[in-house]
Structures are given as C-alpha cells and as structure tokens.
Amino acid sequence: MMMAESGIQASDSTNRLRGPGAAPIAALVGAFMVNLGGLMVLPFIPFLLHHRLGMKIGTVGFLVAAALLVQFAGGLPGAALIDRIGLKQSMVLALGIRAVGFLFLLATLDWSWFAAPALLLISAGSALYLPANRAYLVLGAGQHRRALALSMSNSLLNVSALISPVIAAPFIGSHPEALFGSVAAVFTGLALAHLILPDSSRECRQEESSAITNRLTVFPWRTFLGIVPLVNILAYYFYMFQQNYLGIFVATHHSPKVYSLILISATSVVIIVQPLAANRIRALSFSTATLFSFLAFTIGFLVMSMGGLRAVVLGTVIVALGESVIFLRVDLEVLALFPGRPAMAFGIQRLGAGIGAAASSAVGGQIYARVSASGDDKIFWMQVSVQCLVGAAAFAILMRRSSKAARINGGCS
CATH class of the missing domain: 1.20.1250.20 (MFS general substrate transporter like domains)
Structure with missing residues (x-):
C-alpha cells in the first residue's frame, strides 16, 4: 500500500x-x-x-x-x-x-x-x-x-x-x-x-x-555550551547515581534477587510509558520537561533515602518517570539545534551523556564511601536528592533570567 x-x-x-x-x-x-x-x-x-x-x-x-x-x-x-x-x-x-x-x-x-x-x-x-x-x-x-x-x-x-x-x-x-x-x-x-x-x-x-x-569544519562551541547540552549533562549526572550505586545499596539491605526485580520494574516503566506519552512529551516545552524530570529525580531519590523495600521500588519508579520525559525531550531538542545534521546532534548528545556519567561515577564514589563509613548509607540518596533540587532551582532561575532578557531585547528593538 x-x-x-x-x-x-x-x-x-x-x-x-x-x-x-x-x-x-x-x-x-x-x-x-x-x-x-x-x-x-x-x-x-x-x-x-x-x-x-x-x-x-x-x-x-x-x-x-x-x-x-x-x-x-x-x-x-x-x-x-x-x-x-x-x-x-x-x-x-x-x-x-x-x-x-x-x-x-x-x-x-x-x-x-x-x-x-x-x-x-x-x-x-x-x-x-x-x-x-x-x-x-x-x-x-x-x-x-x-x-x-x-x-x-x-x-x-x-x-x-x-x-x-x-x-x-x-x-x-x-x-x-x-x-x-x-x-x-x-x-x-x-x-x-x-x-x-x-x-x-x-x-x-x-x-x-x-x-x-x-x-x-569548526566545532559549534556556542551550541555545545548552550542550555540544552548542559541539561543533557545534568540529566545523565543525576540519573547515573541510581545506575551506579543502587545495586550496592540494595545488596547491603536486601537480596540480589530484589535488585533484579527493582531494575525490571523501573525499566518496564520506561518501556511502556515513553512510547505511549511520546507525543505529549514532544508537546511539552523544554523548560517544563526539564523541571518535571529534575523534580521527579529529587522526589524519587528522597523516597529511596527512606531505605525500605517499598520506598526503594517507589523511588526508582518515580526516577524512571523523570527519565522517560527528559531523555526523549533532550533528543528532540538537540535535533532541532542541528537541522539537517541528526548524526552530529546525536554525537553531541552522546558526548554530553558520557561527561555526565563520568562525573556522576567520580562524585558518587566519593559521597558513597563517606556516608558508608558513617554507618548510614541512606544519607547518600538524600544528598543526591538535594543536588537534583539545586539543579532544578538553578535551571528555573536561568530560564527566568533568559526570558526576562528576551523581553527586554524585544522591547528595545
């Protein structure tokens, strides 16, 4: 046909x-x-x-x-x-x-x-x-x-x-x-x-x-250093705390089989939710999608800091909801920054993902070692949650200032 x-x-x-x-x-x-x-x-x-x-x-x-x-x-x-x-x-x-x-x-x-x-x-x-x-x-x-x-x-x-x-x-x-x-x-x-x-x-x-x-011919530094690639880096930075350290945390408090079930439940959320909500995610403004996801990370990690099995499962599901929104929205936004050059868009997206993942591994290792030595590793997720909240607040302030500057420039023209 x-x-x-x-x-x-x-x-x-x-x-x-x-x-x-x-x-x-x-x-x-x-x-x-x-x-x-x-x-x-x-x-x-x-x-x-x-x-x-x-x-x-x-x-x-x-x-x-x-x-x-x-x-x-x-x-x-x-x-x-x-x-x-x-x-x-x-x-x-x-x-x-x-x-x-x-x-x-x-x-x-x-x-x-x-x-x-x-x-x-x-x-x-x-x-x-x-x-x-x-x-x-x-x-x-x-x-x-x-x-x-x-x-x-x-x-x-x-x-x-x-x-x-x-x-x-x-x-x-x-x-x-x-x-x-x-x-x-x-x-x-x-x-x-x-x-x-x-x-x-x-x-x-x-x-x-x-x-x-x-x-x-010349690397697009101004685009790479813009707000969208920065959000991409931060999103992977926040998300990779869970990927890198949830297994250690769960193995300490629960059985390895439980960790597998937690991963399956969180991954299933992305598998089901993202395709069903794809058009709605596309319709969201980039600012709304970013704030929603960063706040979902904040709440999810805070819930995980309670330590119980139900809290860990619920927290990972909430984080998965944020993941479903932000990574798809970033993909679409990066594509818009490079019209006609999707390969370059995804190359830059992957570079940002690598930077965020590496930073999360390095910082997370230091934090987890310190809180584990103190005898209460639940504090780790609380500290990660605070970082996500600071990221959401900083993004909101930056967007507000950008919007204000745009209105001023528009009024002067």
Missing part, C-alpha cells in the same frame, strides 16, 4: 523491503540487535578479565574507562565521518569494526594482550553506529513521527538490556568462546544485512545533502 502511494512498483520481496516505511523498522531492528549482542558480552568483561585471565583490577578499570571514553567522546568524530560517507555506509563500517572487536575478544581468552584493542574496537564501532542508526531512524520517520520513533527505539534498547544478561549468563562462565564467536557472527550478519537497507526517501536525501553541505 505504502509503496504504491510512493510510485514505486513492488515486484518482489526485496522491493517491499526497500519501501519508505521500512526504513524506521529496519533502524529499530538494527539498534535492538546491536544492543542485544553488545550487552550479552560487555557487562561481563571486567569479571572475565579479572577472574579468568588474572588481570589486575586496576588494569581492568583503566581498560574499561578508556573504552567508555572512546564510546562516548567518539560520537563527535564519528558524526563527522558519517557526514562524509553517509548513514548506511557508516552503519556497515561500524558493524564490521565491532565484529572484528568481538573476534579479538575471542582471541583474548588465549592471549590477554588482545583485550585492549578488542574493547577499543567494540567501543569505536558503537561510537559510529549509534549516531548513524538514530539519524537514519529520525530521517526515515519524518518530522511528525520522530518522537514516537525515538521512544520506541529507547524502549527496545531497554528490552535488550533486560534480556541480554539472561541469554548470556549460562555461557559466560563455562563457554565464553562460544558466546564471543556467536556475537561476532551476529555482527557480521548484521553488517551484510545493512547493505540492503532501504534507500533514503527524497526528504531524507535532502537532509543528508544538507548535512554534507554543512560538514563540520
């Missing part, structure tokens, strides 16, 4: 695959499979390197930190490369790089010195693939369906994060070589499958052409 309306004659299944409506679906499936394959392996790497290969924990930490740096900071040079060679070509190249990385990881089981290039290649592939995939998704979806497409992508990524450890757990301890080899084969197959992805529609080609015309 859709192909007939676009004037393309569908003579076989290949032509149907290349219809304009297939582009967002292909991007969603690709992102899900790539995230699933990566998360089947990467969370277990520190354990494998330290316990099976006998690598010192300090060395493991350095390797993981370097890989994260490449994964997040690499989004910018990755976006510049995407602008030059195109979206489909970038995704194929990225998947090939990741496949080689997982083959190197397989070799690490016999030669530990392969660990560094393996992790760096896997992270470099991620830095190139994710901005290209999300750019391909939003271009294929069109302006009016971007919010829904991005929310569905986020939900699928969360689903893959839930099921990947379940699939990988039986193999990582006894047969890691089978797991690594299988994931490398999956990424090779995905790279070949991406070669037959639907071509861009005329609108997509126009936006890609605009991106090529506006290739990155």
Whole structure:
C-alpha cells in the first residue's frame, strides 16, 4: 500500500523491503540487535578479565574507562565521518569494526594482550553506529513521527538490556568462546544485512545533502555550551547515581534477587510509558520537561533515602518517570539545534551523556564511601536528592533570567 502511494512498483520481496516505511523498522531492528549482542558480552568483561585471565583490577578499570571514553567522546568524530560517507555506509563500517572487536575478544581468552584493542574496537564501532542508526531512524520517520520513533527505539534498547544478561549468563562462565564467536557472527550478519537497507526517501536525501553541505569544519562551541547540552549533562549526572550505586545499596539491605526485580520494574516503566506519552512529551516545552524530570529525580531519590523495600521500588519508579520525559525531550531538542545534521546532534548528545556519567561515577564514589563509613548509607540518596533540587532551582532561575532578557531585547528593538 505504502509503496504504491510512493510510485514505486513492488515486484518482489526485496522491493517491499526497500519501501519508505521500512526504513524506521529496519533502524529499530538494527539498534535492538546491536544492543542485544553488545550487552550479552560487555557487562561481563571486567569479571572475565579479572577472574579468568588474572588481570589486575586496576588494569581492568583503566581498560574499561578508556573504552567508555572512546564510546562516548567518539560520537563527535564519528558524526563527522558519517557526514562524509553517509548513514548506511557508516552503519556497515561500524558493524564490521565491532565484529572484528568481538573476534579479538575471542582471541583474548588465549592471549590477554588482545583485550585492549578488542574493547577499543567494540567501543569505536558503537561510537559510529549509534549516531548513524538514530539519524537514519529520525530521517526515515519524518518530522511528525520522530518522537514516537525515538521512544520506541529507547524502549527496545531497554528490552535488550533486560534480556541480554539472561541469554548470556549460562555461557559466560563455562563457554565464553562460544558466546564471543556467536556475537561476532551476529555482527557480521548484521553488517551484510545493512547493505540492503532501504534507500533514503527524497526528504531524507535532502537532509543528508544538507548535512554534507554543512560538514563540520569548526566545532559549534556556542551550541555545545548552550542550555540544552548542559541539561543533557545534568540529566545523565543525576540519573547515573541510581545506575551506579543502587545495586550496592540494595545488596547491603536486601537480596540480589530484589535488585533484579527493582531494575525490571523501573525499566518496564520506561518501556511502556515513553512510547505511549511520546507525543505529549514532544508537546511539552523544554523548560517544563526539564523541571518535571529534575523534580521527579529529587522526589524519587528522597523516597529511596527512606531505605525500605517499598520506598526503594517507589523511588526508582518515580526516577524512571523523570527519565522517560527528559531523555526523549533532550533528543528532540538537540535535533532541532542541528537541522539537517541528526548524526552530529546525536554525537553531541552522546558526548554530553558520557561527561555526565563520568562525573556522576567520580562524585558518587566519593559521597558513597563517606556516608558508608558513617554507618548510614541512606544519607547518600538524600544528598543526591538535594543536588537534583539545586539543579532544578538553578535551571528555573536561568530560564527566568533568559526570558526576562528576551523581553527586554524585544522591547528595545
């Protein structure tokens, strides 16, 4: 039906695959499979390197930190490369790089010195693939369906994060070589499958052409240092406190099984709520969305500081509501800052996410160590809640001053 309306004659299944409506679906499936394959392996790497290969924990930490740096900071040079060679070509190249990385990881089981290039290649592939995939998704979806497409992508990524450890757990301890080899084969197959992805529609080609015309010659510092990237950094900074330290907190007061149930409940909120509320989130002003999310973080962490199981579950659900709103709204806002250059938009978004996550890890570690030594780790969540409240108040003041300055400038013109 859709192909007939676009004037393309569908003579076989290949032509149907290349219809304009297939582009967002292909991007969603690709992102899900790539995230699933990566998360089947990467969370277990520190354990494998330290316990099976006998690598010192300090060395493991350095390797993981370097890989994260490449994964997040690499989004910018990755976006510049995407602008030059195109979206489909970038995704194929990225998947090939990741496949080689997982083959190197397989070799690490016999030669530990392969660990560094393996992790760096896997992270470099991620830095190139994710901005290209999300750019391909939003271009294929069109302006009016971007919010829904991005929310569905986020939900699928969360689903893959839930099921990947379940699939990988039986193999990582006894047969890691089978797991690594299988994931490398999956990424090779995905790279070949991406070669037959639907071509861009005329609108997509126009936006890609605009991106090529506006290739990155000077980094847009004024845009990067603006309010939207700053909110992106702060949102990840606040959110990653939960990601990094909730497991330690729950293990201290409850059983590890409880932590799994808490993660499932919080992730399910994002999976369900964000697609259903995508258009309403898009309709919110950026200021309203930011204040709502920062206050949700504030309340959620404050509830978690009560320490009981019900309080922890309720707090994580409240934080998940804030997460559902702010990360989708930031994606849409960053896209608006870079019209015709979605890959650059997502590259900058990922860089900000990396900065916020790294800062949260560093600051959170110091705070948690101090409150744990005092004998009451519940104070940790109270201190995080105060930080979120200060962030919300600072943002509200900044927006008020910006609005006042705009009215003054408008009155003078």
